[in-house]
Amino acid sequence: MTRPRRAARSAALITALALTALTGCAAPPAAPESSAPADGFPVTIEHAFGETVIPEQPERVATWGWSTADAVIALGVTPVAMPFQSYGGDEQGVLPWVREALDDAGAETPIILTNTGEDIPYEEIAAADPDVILAQYSGITQEQYDTLSAIAPTVAYPDQPWTTPWRDVISITGTALGLETEAEAVLAGIDAEIAAAAAAHPEFAGLTLATAWDVGGVFYVYADEDPRVEFMLDLGFVNAPAVDTLDTDESPFYFTLSYERVNELESDVLVVYGNSDDEVRAVTEGGYAQSLPAIEQGAVAELVGVEFIAAVSPPSALSLTWGLDEVVAQLAEAVAARG
Numbered sequence: 001m002t003r004p005r006r007a008a009r010s011a012a013l014i015t016a017l018a019l020t021a022l023t024g025c026a027a028p029p030a031a032p033e034s035s036a037p038a039d040g041f042p043v044t045i046e047h048a049f050g051e052t053v054i055p056e057q058p059e060r061v062a063t064w065g066w067s068t069a070d071a072v073i074a075l076g077v078t079p080v081a082m083p084f085q086s087y088g089g090d091e092q093g094v095l096p097w098v099r100e101a102l103d104d105a106g107a108e109t110p111i112i113l114t115n116t117g118e119d120i121p122y123e124e125i126a127a128a129d130p131d132v133i134l135a136q137y138s139g140i141t142q143e144q145y146d147t148l149s150a151i152a153p154t155v156a157y158p159d160q161p162w163t164t165p166w167r168d169v170i171s172i173t174g175t176a177l178g179l180e181t182e183a184e185a186v187l188a189g190i191d192a193e194i195a196a197a198a199a200a201h202p203e204f205a206g207l208t209l210a211t212a213w214d215v216g217g218v219f220y221v222y223a224d225e226d227p228r229v230e231f232m233l234d235l236g237f238v239n240a241p242a243v244d245t246l247d248t249d250e251s252p253f254y255f256t257l258s259y260e261r262v263n264e265l266e267s268d269v270l271v272v273y274g275n276s277d278d279e280v281r282a283v284t285e286g287g288y289a290q291s292l293p294a295i296e297q298g299a300v301a302e303l304v305g306v307e308f309i310a311a312v313s314p315p316s317a318l319s320l321t322w323g324l325d326e327v328v329a330q331l332a333e334a335v336a337a338r339g
Contacts, residue, residue, distance in 0.1 A: 040178055047136070047156040049145045054132055054153050057178040062130035062152070064113070064120065065138025067166060067316035071173040072134065073101045074317035075182045081111040081128035088310030096307055097322035120144050126151045136172045137164045137314075163252065166227050170317050186317055193321050194234050197328045203335050204236035210243050210267035210294075212257075213274065214282045219257045221246065221265060226253040227314035232271070235331070240267035259288040269334045270294035271301045273309055280304055298337035301330035 042055045062081040063069040069082035084093030093112050094102075102109060111128050114121040120140070125133065125148070133154040139161035140148070148154040155176055157164045164172075167187060174183025198204065211222040211229050222229050224239040233239060242265050248255040257265065270292060274280035280302045283289055294300055303309065303326075311323035 043175055043178070045155050045172065045175060047158050048160070049142055049156050052149070052153050052155050054155075054176055056131070058131035058176070060129060060131045061177065062113075062125050062128050062133045064125075064133065064135040064140065064148075066162075067137050067169050067314065067319075068134045068173060069110075070095075070098060070101075070316035070318040071170045071183075071186075072177070073098060073105070073107075074170070074186050075174060075177060075179045076105075077177060077179075078102065078105065078107040079110045080130055081113050081125060083113045083115040085310075086115070088307045095310060095319070097311065097316075097318040100322070101318050120148070122147055122151065132176060134173060134176055137162065137166075137169050166314050166316055166320070190317070190320055193324060194231060197324060198235045201235065201328065201332055201335075204331065207237050207268040207335065208240035208266075209233070209237035209269050209271065210240040210265050211271040211273070212265065212283060213272070213279075214286070215275070215279060219259060219262055219283075220254050221257050222254045223247060223252065228312045231312075231315060231320060232327070232331070235328070237269065237331075240265070242266045259286075262288045263291045265289075265292060267292075267294055268338065269299050269301060269331065271303060271331070271334075273313075274302070274304050275306050275309065277302075277304055294334075297339070299334045300337075301327075301334040303327065303330060 039057055041057055042053050045052050045054070060080045061072050061077055063072060063079050064083055066085075069079050072079050085095050086093060089095050090099065092109060093115070094109060111124065113124050118139075130152045133148050133152050135145075135148070136155055136157050138157060140156055145154055145156050155172065158168065158172075170183050170187055171180075174180045174186075209229070209232060211226075211232070213220045213222075221243060223243060224230065224233060229239070246255070246257060246261065246264060250256065272280050272283045274282075284295055284300055284302070289295055303312070308323055308326060311319040312327065315323075
C-alpha cells in the first residue's frame, strides 16, 4: 500500500502535540479520501469519539491497552508495536500466551512501548510508523485519541473505557484489518473449545457460582457481566442469586463487600482469585467466610498466580484457551468436593 514517509508522520506528531499544548485538544484529523478498492476498503469504524476511516488494508499495526495485540496476533498479523504489560508479562513485558504465539509463528518480538499507565508514548508509536492504531480495550481520552489520530487512523473503544467485551475486541480487530472471516473463525474456535469443556463436564450444569478476590484489604465480588465470570457461565454454571442481591452497582463488572457481609455470598461453588496462596487463604481460612456453604464443603476453585489471573482478567483471543484447562480442572475439583 502507498504510505507517507516516516518524517511526515513525525511532523504530524509534532504538530498535534503543539496544538494540544495551545488549545488543550488537538483538532481531529480529516477523513482520508479514498476510492473503494476491491478488497473492501476503506472501512469506517464507529467508537466513543466518533468514527475512524481506514483507507487501505493496514500492513503495520500498533496496539494500545489490553488484549488487542492478542487479537491481532490471533488473526495472523504481527504488530509493529504493542505496550509493555507489567502484570503477568516477562522481563520484556510480553505475556506468556503472546510469547508462545509469536514463537509458534516464527515472528520477532514487536517494539515494546513504554507503558506507565495514563501516559502514552507518542514518539515511540510514531517511530513504529503504523498504518493503524488499535486501542479498543483501553482508557484513552479524547485528547489522547486526537493526538494518536495525527499519527495514524486510531480506533477507540465503542462506549466506555476498559469495557469492550473480549469478543468485540476480536471482531473490531477483524474489521479494521480486513480480516473479518478470520475473526469469525477465531471466535468459532474459542466457542468450540468452551463448548467441548462444558460437554465434558455435565456436572457443572445448573450449579450456582460466585467469584471473589480479597486483595489489599478489599473484598471484591465479580458480577455476571464480568468476562472472567461470563465464560464460566458458558461452561454450564449459573450466577448465584446472592451475587445479584448483594450487588451495589458501583461498577458493571464488580462490587466490593464488607467483611461483615461476606457470609451472605452463598453459592454451590466459590471461585477465589489470588496473586499468591496467601491471598487465597485470606478467604478460605478467614473467619469472615467460614460459614459459607462452599467453603464448609471445600467447593472452592482456587485460581492462583499472576499469569493465570492475567489470562482471565479479562480473557483474550489468545489467553482464554491458554488458561482454560486449568480453570476447568479447578472447577471440577470444587464440584467433586460437594459430594
